[in-house]
Amino acid sequence: MIVKTENLSREFVRGKNQFYAVDHVNLEVEEKELVAIMGQSGSGKSTLFHMLTGILKPTEGKITVLDHEIEKMNDRQLSVLRGGDLGYIMQGKNLLQNLTVMENILLPLSLGKNRKPDKERITYLTELLGIQNMLSEYPANLSGGEQRRVAIARTFAQNPKLVVADEPTSSLDMENSEIIMKYFQKMAKEGTTILVSTHDREFANYADRCLWMKKGKLEKRELE
Structure with missing residues (x-):
C-alpha cells in the first residue's frame, strides 16, 4: 500500500464555529494507481493533500505514505522525503522567484537524495511541457500556466x-x-503512483478510479 489513511481528520475554528475540513477520511492507494479525487472548491481536497505530504498536521487519525508515518516525521525528514520519493505539485504559483526555471526544476534534487540530474529526463520533460525555451527565465516572466508546467516538470524530474x-x-x-x-497515465503504467485532486472531469477518462469529496468526506460514487 503506497498511501493509507485511517480516520484522518483536520478541524478548524472559524469565529465561534468549529468544522472539519477533512472528516474522518479512510483512503487507500495501491502501487501504480492513478487515482483522481473530484470535488468542488472548499470540499477539503487541498487540506487532505497538505496532510498527506506533511505540510499540515492532522487533528486526529493516522497517515502512512511510502511506509512512513507522516504525522510523526519532523520537518527535515519531510523535506528529504519530498525531495526524493514523494513529489508534491501544489496549487497556485509555488516556484521560487529568485531562481530560474532550470534552477527551480533542479531544486528538489539538491534537497533530497543528492542525486545527479538525469539530463535526458529533464530534456524530455521540458520539451513535452513546452518550456524548453524558458529555462533561463525567472518565474515573474512566465504566465500562470507556464509556471504550472514548470512545477510539474520539477516534480517528475x-x-x-x-x-x-x-x-x-x-x-x-x-x-x-x-x-x-x-x-x-503513462507514468502510472510505468510504476509511479499518482494521486490527483481536480475539478476537471476529463480526468475521469484517464484515472484508474475516481473518488468524490464533499464537505470533508470522501466517498466512491457516480460524479455529480
Missing part, C-alpha cells in the same frame, strides 16, 4: 515513487491539460 498533484491542470488550456493527463 526527481523521479518520485508517489506524486500528489493538487489541481495540476488549473491555469492550463485544453491542449496542455490533455498532455498532462496522458503523461500522468
